[in-house]
Amino acid sequence: MHLKRTIISGLGGLGLLVACAPSATPEAVNQPEELVHELVDSSGQEKEKDSVSVWEQIDSNALRISPKASAEERAKIMEIISREYLMGQFNPAGDERFERIDRQYLVYPDRKIFIRKEAMAKFKEMRLSAKEDGISLKIMSATRPFNVQKAIWERKWKGEQRVNGQFVPQDASKKAKAEQILEWNSMPSTSRHHWGTDIDINNINPDYWLKGQGAKEYAWLVAHAAEFGFCQVYSAGRPYGYQEEKWHWSYIPLAKKFTDEYKKYIKDTDIHGFLGSEAAAEIEVVRKYVLGINPDCL
Numbered sequence: 382m383h384l385k386r387t388i389i390s391g392l393g394g395l396g397l398l399v400a401c402a403p404s405a406t407p408e409a410v411n412q413p414e415e416l417v418h419e420l421v422d423s424s425g426q427e428k429e430k431d432s433v434s435v436w437e438q439i440d441s442n443a444l445r446i447s448p449k450a451s452a453e454e455r456a457k458i459m460e461i462i463s464r465e466y467l468m469g470q471f472n473p474a475g476d477e478r479f480e481r482i483d484r485q486y487l488v489y490p491d492r493k494i495f496i497r498k499e500a501m502a503k504f505k506e507m508r509l510s511a512k513e514d515g516i517s518l519k520i521m522s523a524t525r526p527f528n529v530q531k532a533i534w535e536r537k538w539k540g541e542q543r544v545n546g547q548f549v550p551q552d553a554s555k556k557a558k559a560e561q562i563l564e565w566n567s568m569p570s571t572s573r574h575h576w577g578t579d580i581d582i583n584n585i586n587p588d589y590w591l592k593g594q595g596a597k598e599y600a601w602l603v604a605h606a607a608e609f610g611f612c613q614v615y616s617a618g619r620p621y622g623y624q625e626e627k628w629h630w631s632y633i634p635l636a637k638k639f640t641d642e643y644k645k646y647i648k649d650t651d652i653h654g655f656l657g658s659e660a661a662a663e664i665e666v667v668r669k670y671v672l673g674i675n676p677d678c679l
Contacts, residue, residue, distance in 0.1 A: 460646060467643050468651070469527035469575030479524065479577055488521045488583065496523040497577035500632035504580065507609040516601045521628070522581040525574040531655045534569055537562045538656045559660035563670060564624050569655045570647075571671050573614065578636040581628045590627040599627050610634050612678035622673030633678055640679065643671055 446455055465471060473479040473495035480498050484490035486508070496504075500523075508518045525533075536542040538558060540551050544565065549558050559568070573579040582602070589595040606612070612633045615626040644667075652661035664670075 463642050464646050464651070467575065467639060467647060468570040469525070469530060469572065471526065473524045473526065473577060482520055482523060486520055488519045494520065494523050495577065496520075496580065497632070497635060499635055500578050500580070503609045503611070503632060507606065507611065510605065510609070511598075511601055514601060516598055518582055518598070518602075520580050520582060521585060522574065523579070524577040525572060527569050527575065527654070530567060530569040530572050530574070533566055534562060535656050537566065555657050555660040556663050559657050559664055562657075563664070563666075565626075567623075567670065568652060568658070568661060568666055570652045571661075571666055573631060573636065573639075573671075576636060576639045578632045578639065579614070580630055580632075581626075582630060583628060585626075585628050587625075587627070602627075602630065606630055612675060614674040614678045616675040616677075619673055619675065621669040623670065631678060637679065640672070640674075643667070647671075 446458055450458065474481070474493075478497055479495045480501055482494045482496055482501065486501075486504070487494065504518075504520070511518050537544050537549055540548040542548075544561050549561050553561075567574070583598060584590070584595060590599045602611075602613070610632050611630040613627065613629065614631045614636075615623045615629050617625045647667060649662040649665060649667050652658055652666060661667075
């Protein structure tokens with residue numbers, strides 16, 4: 382495999398980083414228009430120029446810090462790497478910790494979707510166990526980098542795609558517009574789907590899970606998903622945050638670490654680079670949305 386060697390410097394004198402990285406018929410029914418954001422290629426390989434970060438060229442797992450760097454410099458460099466990862470500023474297609482999901486596990490078999498390898502291994506185990514009980518589990522969505530989430534967000538912000546059946550009023554305040562979109566969609570830089578640990582399963586129509594096969598699938602997940610490390614992060618009854626999502630499950634052995642790091646490293650003022658980002662601080666998006674999850678998943 383051809384490897385590209387990249388040297389990064391100019392990080393405020395923090396030291397030299399060196400990386401070797403690789404050169405880089407739907408089964409679901411009646412998905413609501415405002416929720417079908419999975420039709421975007423979640424590999425994030427086609428990027429807008431203004432959203433490209435230098436770290437997207439690098440597999441951060443392969444980074445090497447100069448031995449001349451002090452302990453303080455090393456800590457700062459690792460914080461930079463962590464912040465970029467947490468906010469989706471990387472390309473999962475070029476990261477050795479990720480794998481492309483095989484078509485047999487996808488609701489939309491032709492989609493190019495990536496996931497952390499550890500989460501995929503456990504999903505396969507969970508899927509086999511569910512199959513023994515007559516339950517079929519497939520993945521609709523997994524990793525979505527910053528630029529993919531930005532495209533989803535901005536379509537709704539500009540009134541090009543509905544939210545709860547209605548277009549966001551273009552004369553509303555930025556806070557009101559953002560809160561309407563946040564009922565179902567994360568701001569770029571704040572989505573758990575950035576991390577490669579979270580998956581949407583089978584169907585993203587809330588009504589699907591209330592009866593019939595959907596209700597059976599949800600009952601099975603509630604009873605057994607934790608055995609494989611998965612937790613429903615957007616449960617009912619939380620004081621704030623996103624609406625309940627019975628389809629959204631997080632691989633907690635990895636995601637808990639990222640949640641803790643997000644709380645440590647990222648502030649509302651770090652959220653920027655897309656339309657409406659100014660509302661993040663007013664809404665307290667980190668506290669209420671990123672950290673406003675099912676306490677069983679913390």
